[in-house]
Amino acid sequence: MNDFLAARSQMAISLGFHIIYSCVGMVMPLFMAVSHYKWIKTGDPVYKNITQAWSKGVAIFFATGAVSGTILSFELGLLWPKFMEHAGPIFGMPFSLEGVAFFIEAIALGFFLYGWNRFNKWFHLFTGLIVGISGIISGILVVSANSWMNNPTGFDFVNGQYLNIDPIKAMFNGSWFTEALHMSLAAFSATGFAVAGIHALMIAMKKNILFHTKAFKIAIIFGAVAAILQPFSGDLSAKNAYKTQPAKLGAMEAYYHTVPYSPLVIGGIPDTAAKKVNYGIEIPGLLSFLVHDNFKEPVNGLDKIPVQNQPPVTITHLAFELMIAIGSAMMLLGLIYFTALWKKRSWLSKKWFLNLFIWATPFGFIAVEAGWTVTEVGRQPWIIQGIMRTSQAVTPMPGIHYSFYLFTAVYFTLSIAVIVLLSRQIKMVPELYDR
Amino acid sequence: MLYVVIAFLFLAIVLYFLLGGADFGAGIIELFTSEKNRQQTRKTMYQAIGPIWEANHMWLIIAVVILFVGFPVIYSQMCTYLHIPLLVMLMEITARGTAFAFRSYDAVKGERTQNLYNHIFVYSSFITPLFLGIIAGSAISRQIDLHPASFVAGYIFSWLNYFSVAVGLFTVALSGYLAAIYLIGEADDDKDAKRFIKKAKYMNIIAVIFGGMVFIAAGFENVRLAHWIFGNSVSLTAVIAATISLILLWVLISRGKKKIIRIFAGFQVTMILLAVGYMHYPYFIMIKGGQNLSLMSLHAPNKTIDDLGWALFIGSFLILPSLFYLYYSFQKKNDVV
Numbered sequence A: 001m002n003d004f005l006a007a008r009s010q011m012a013i014s015l016g017f018h019i020i021y022s023c024v025g026m027v028m029p030l031f032m033a034v035s036h037y038k039w040i041k042t043g044d045p046v047y048k049n050i051t052q053a054w055s056k057g058v059a060i061f062f063a064t065g066a067v068s069g070t071i072l073s074f075e076l077g078l079l080w081p082k083f084m085e086h087a088g089p090i091f092g093m094p095f096s097l098e099g100v101a102f103f104i105e106a107i108a109l110g111f112f113l114y115g116w117n118r119f120n121k122w123f124h125l126f127t128g129l130i131v132g133i134s135g136i137i138s139g140i141l142v143v144s145a146n147s148w149m150n151n152p153t154g155f156d157f158v159n160g161q162y163l164n165i166d167p168i169k170a171m172f173n174g175s176w177f178t179e180a181l182h183m184s185l186a187a188f189s190a191t192g193f194a195v196a197g198i199h200a201l202m203i204a205m206k207k208n209i210l211f212h213t214k215a216f217k218i219a220i221i222f223g224a225v226a227a228i229l230q231p232f233s234g235d236l237s238a239k240n241a242y243k244t245q246p247a248k249l250g251a252m253e254a255y256y257h258t259v260p261y262s263p264l265v266i267g268g269i270p271d272t273a274a275k276k277v278n279y280g281i282e283i284p285g286l287l288s289f290l291v292h293d294n295f296k297e298p299v300n301g302l303d304k305i306p307v308q309n310q311p312p313v314t315i316t317h318l319a320f321e322l323m324i325a326i327g328s329a330m331m332l333l334g335l336i337y338f339t340a341l342w343k344k345r346s347w348l349s350k351k352w353f354l355n356l357f358i359w360a361t362p363f364g365f366i367a368v369e370a371g372w373t374v375t376e377v378g379r380q381p382w383i384i385q386g387i388m389r390t391s392q393a394v395t396p397m398p399g400i401h402y403s404f405y406l407f408t409a410v411y412f413t414l415s416i417a418v419i420v421l422l423s424r425q426i427k428m429v430p431e432l433y434d435r
Numbered sequence B: 001m002l003y004v005v006i007a008f009l010f011l012a013i014v015l016y017f018l019l020g021g022a023d024f025g026a027g028i029i030e031l032f033t034s035e036k037n038r039q040q041t042r043k044t045m046y047q048a049i050g051p052i053w054e055a056n057h058m059w060l061i062i063a064v065v066i067l068f069v070g071f072p073v074i075y076s077q078m079c080t081y082l083h084i085p086l087l088v089m090l091m092e093i094t095a096r097g098t099a100f101a102f103r104s105y106d107a108v109k110g111e112r113t114q115n116l117y118n119h120i121f122v123y124s125s126f127i128t129p130l131f132l133g134i135i136a137g138s139a140i141s142r143q144i145d146l147h148p149a150s151f152v153a154g155y156i157f158s159w160l161n162y163f164s165v166a167v168g169l170f171t172v173a174l175s176g177y178l179a180a181i182y183l184i185g186e187a188d189d190d191k192d193a194k195r196f197i198k199k200a201k202y203m204n205i206i207a208v209i210f211g212g213m214v215f216i217a218a219g220f221e222n223v224r225l226a227h228w229i230f231g232n233s234v235s236l237t238a239v240i241a242a243t244i245s246l247i248l249l250w251v252l253i254s255r256g257k258k259k260i261i262r263i264f265a266g267f268q269v270t271m272i273l274l275a276v277g278y279m280h281y282p283y284f285i286m287i288k289g290g291q292n293l294s295l296m297s298l299h300a301p302n303k304t305i306d307d308l309g310w311a312l313f314i315g316s317f318l319i320l321p322s323l324f325y326l327y328y329s330f331q332k333k334n335d336v337v
């Protein structure tokens, strides 16, 4: 494995690991706040138990998220020093604000986790809310930094020099809103479905039904609302991608040849040599419609992009298809849930109904990983779209593949540990909370 | 604004040394506690650092962010030539943070797993400040070579030299010392407090010895440490202040003043950092052959520095009061319980 490939893979695995913990860290505090609030309002001890049980799981996630985030802030320099040398002053604004948000989050977390029976109930609830709000703000900020890499603004690039730098403009680049919106919804739907799925499994196994039913409901309402909104926000993201990164859109859709009534390909395996897609279903005009809101106007395809500026098509296309498939499935599940809640209450305890949500446990996180693959691989060969190539940014230090193996081993071990700890946590629910 | 940013950078580094250091030190103390007293030490420590460790470590993130936004060239050179010690440090931070969280939140308190977490925790508590010190030492040891002849010359000897390692050991001892001083005020009873006082005294002696070794190693490596420190009045004053506060501290410990000694210990370490920092300022990293990396010339464009300064300024209004309230709420209250 050459050093460049190793550096890219290490970055991908680190971010792919961190994102799971940050999604949970962003969203779970709000779930806990809801259940905490219900406890204060109704006095029902089940809600207190749910809050405490969740907070123990979340503490594990937080610690793992915090250390993997610390790794990332060095990794940007360890792997991409040339990138950071130029990009740091431009896209650093969200990172500095994010530092502040993380700090507040860490402080509030100390109050929340160790503050049981110590503070006024309302103050305790407030600290939990602050954890969630600052988590979401920091997520939005860091995504805004990423969106700058996709849509770099806030400076003039003259003869290889970065002049007239304006960090505020860079932070509010044209892509920050679509990306931040889509990512925040993704965090809610992925975490909501994962948590709901675990509780559904416990209900199906007839364990602590009261506890798990209440927990399921809080999680799935968040998840379902986000999942229903997700495709609309994804549509905005795709339109924006076409405007700012046509090569990425071309690769996402595996759309090689520019034609009017541009077709949308569903499924299929790209044949990069022959520049066509095998086994896919083509719907003429739909891509034109999605991009331009009319069926006729041609969408520019990969043939308009010089070959050396094209991203890998197969990975980008397959990841995109996976995200869409899961997104549609989750939206459907969200609608089913609300139908059950409002019209068909009897479904809620049916075996098939629970099974649907049990199966959907990992869906959201798979979609998150697929979505980031689209965004990041689809930007290649650029690290800063149109400005700097990824290969120009990589560290001169040789032997990066050893560091890649090391990181892979560490993340693998940590993942196993977290899974084991979480399942122990769930198994202990009856003993800890059922007296 | 540049001065504001530099002040925040030093503030973050000093606070990370003090708070993060005390935090690592708690693990070091545990490592050097006899089997018999370990359980009790662990309990005190858990109560003392549980709520605050995550906040303590944020100072590192703040320092890194200031570096890569405000001084990107320095950050990228540091990351390139000190890649390996940074990597080790990150691995140890990961091991330590997760082991600490896992041992408190593992729902099944099995003996074997708890033992494993304890082991990882105490050893990584030792190695992290060691490498932190090595990185700090390497920054001023003039061993970083921007045109290395070989891999070993460029990426290994940049940090593996007597001076850097001595600074690393000195950092470990200081961390243990800070932690022991802090824990005296958190102890459950007098017997416990006495143990921490003893630990504090040992750690102090060890720190003085390692401090001496730093000077000797500096001689080996031609680092002009003595000249830096004794050659200007600010550094000299700082060293004298540190020494006086050391004497006062010993007096206060034996009088049983448990909280006030924290201030003296913090002051001492701050003075040491000031003495070293002042002399090279504005150089942040010293390079072989003299092309030192200066905070005054390698900073980001003014607009970025201005915005960064404002962000830090506004941020500190949000952070500092809540941080104080956190420390205040979780320190041992003798009236409660």
Ligand code: HDD
Pocket (backbone or CB within 6 Å): A143, A150, A178, A179, A180, A182, A183, A185, A186, A187, A189, A190, A230, A231, A232, A233, A234, A235, A237, A238, A239, A240, A241, A323, A324, A325, A326, A327, A328, A330, A363, A364, A365, A367, A368, A369, A370, A371, A372, A373, A374, A375, A376, A378
């Ligand atoms: C639960 C997760 C999830 C689900 C169900 C979806 N997405 Fe997504 N998508 C993400 C999670 C995600 C993500 C991981 O959050 C990404 C990566 C970067 C980003 O901002 O969001 C993303 C990126 C992303 C991009 C690339 C944006 C860019 O790079 O500029 C597009 C075009 C879409 N999505 C479109 C969709 C559509 C049309 C969906 C409809 C079904 C959809 N996504 C469902």
Ligand code: HEM
Pocket (backbone or CB within 6 Å): A008, A009, A011, A012, A015, A016, A017, A018, A019, A076, A080, A083, A142, A143, A145, A146, A369, A372, A373, A376, A377, A379, A380, A382, A383, A390
């Ligand atoms: C947490 C969610 C994220 C995931 C899962 C993710 C995933 C990836 C992947 C798969 C790559 C490798 C692409 C390739 O080389 O083919 C990559 C590269 C990279 N990402 Fe991301 N990314 C995420 C967010 C971010 C954010 C927020 C930033 C920074 C602000 C960022 C910065 C980078 C950089 C610097 C590279 C290396 C250069 C490059 O390949 O373009 N990523 N990421």
Ligand code: HEM
Pocket (backbone or CB within 6 Å): A018, A019, A021, A022, A023, A024, A025, A026, A061, A062, A063, A064, A065, A066, A067, A068, A069, A070, A071, A072, A073, A076, A102, A103, A105, A106, A135, A136, A138, A139, A140, A142, A143, A183, B054, B058, B061
């Ligand atoms: C889309 C990508 C990302 C999102 C949504 C995200 C979000 C978060 C969130 C919510 C946390 C809080 C801790 C937790 O919840 O477990 C966190 C931790 C952290 N993240 Fe990320 N992050 C992303 C990528 C990155 C990148 C690229 C970096 C570094 C450059 C980074 C640096 C950090 C740091 C330093 C922490 C630890 C802060 C603490 O101690 O609380 N993150 N991240």
